[in-house]
Amino acid sequence: MQLPYVYRVTKYDPADRDEHGHYTGSEDTVSDHGEVEASYLQAVAAFAGDSGVDHLAVREPQVPSLAHFGVEPPVDGFGLDGLFPGGPTGFHDGAEVPLEIGLQLVRAMLRDNGAWCRLEAEGAFAVHVGWDQYLYISSSRPCEEALAHTRELGLFPERLDASPYAFEAEEEEQVIQRPGDDDFWADLHRAVVTGQAGILEETYLEGASRWHHLTSDTIDPVRAGLAPRARLAVWPPLSTDIDAVLRALPADGLVExxxxxxxxxxxxxIAEEDEFPELAARISRAHAAALLSVYAGESVPLCTAVLPDNDGVLRARWRTEPTPGDRDWALRQPQG
Structure with missing residues (x-):
């Protein structure tokens, strides 16, 4: 839902922009970890207060995977240490946090610590950080007091039609997203018992996944331990022919x-070619293994799903890339 009032809040004076809107002034593009950063956080708090919001939901959380593109180097824990009672596992889509923790997440994003997410109060407020200390705040209210306070802090709020980082859903999904509901798990159990499926990939954050060995005895414990709203991908069993797996290692490129x-x-x-010897050494000592291409369309799971909430509603906005198995499932669903 697009909120009616959207503001870009920065330390960059609009008077120092050229005819294309590019900033030409002397302000640095990294956080000062001090007074200016504190002003950003005070501005977020002011807009949240004007919007009547004291709790926020984490949406589409992510951490760096292959590369980190922030100006500052990432830190251990991606800036999440100490923010969640249960540790970093509390950082998941839909996690509810008090405003103070939300401000700490904004601080981590301003510092390019590694973790990133949108923070939202549905229908009322949203905030997220873009590149180069650009902060985007949306509200259901004009927030005139917050605007005035932000200017007093020395920052520059500018009205926009929309944030360039607002979540954009596909206009029309080509394939229905399968939920990871009871029917999915029943189908998965059958696939495991018949030897078709053997491992489950759980993407619990954008950029972070973990893998689970599936047997008829482990399916229920695996399901119970998954992160809320995780994306799931089901793969065939690993191969016990380690020599054959190693022979399939490509000469160059990326491989998982x-x-x-x-x-x-x-x-x-995930390894680059100069890391292949280390990867091969690890696989050579394994009980079973597989090599998967990281390039789109080259390695395709058997099927995918996204976990619904406990009430059965699929509230996660991210989607999986549909596989032939997903398309077959979608065709069997009632139409209309």
Whole structure:
């Protein structure tokens, strides 16, 4: 839902922009970790207060995967340490946080610590951070007091039609998104028992995933331990022919290795060609393994799903890339 009042809040004086809107002044594009950063956070608090909001929901959270593109280097824990009672696992889509924790997340994003998300109060307020200390705030109210306070802080709020970082859903989904509901898990159990499926990839944050070994005995414990609203991908069993897996290692490019250690845990690593020797060494000691291409369309899971909330409603906005198995499932669903 697009809120009616959208503002870009920055430390950049509009008078220092050229005819294309590009900033030409002397302000740095990184956080000062001090007074200016504190002003940004005070501005967010002021807009939230004017909007009648004291709690926020984490939406579309992400962390760096292959590369970190922030100006400042990432930090251990991606800036999440100490923010959630249960640790970083509390950082998931739909997590409700008090405004104070929301401000700490905004601080982490301003500092390019690694973690990123949208923070929202449905129908009332939203805030997220873009590149180069650009802050975007949306509200159901004009927030005139917050605007005045933000200017007093030395920042520059500017009205926009929409944030360039607002979530954009597909206008019309080509394939219905399958929920990870009871029917999905019943189908998965059958696929595991018949030997078609063997591992489950859980993407719990954009840029972060973990893998689970599936047997008829482990499916229920795996399901119980998944992060809320995670994206799921079901893959065939790993191969115990380790020599064949190693022979399939490409000469160059990127590849994801997935393997099962002797302790039964599933490990994975995305490697570039100069890291292939280390990846090969790890796989050579594995009980079973597989190599997956990271390039679109080259390695396709059997099927995918997104976890619904406990009431059965699919509130996550992110979607999985439909597979042939997903399309077959969608065709079997009642129309209309």
């Amino acid at each position: 290795g997935v393997w099962q250690d002797d302790d039964g845990n599933i490990r994975n690593a």
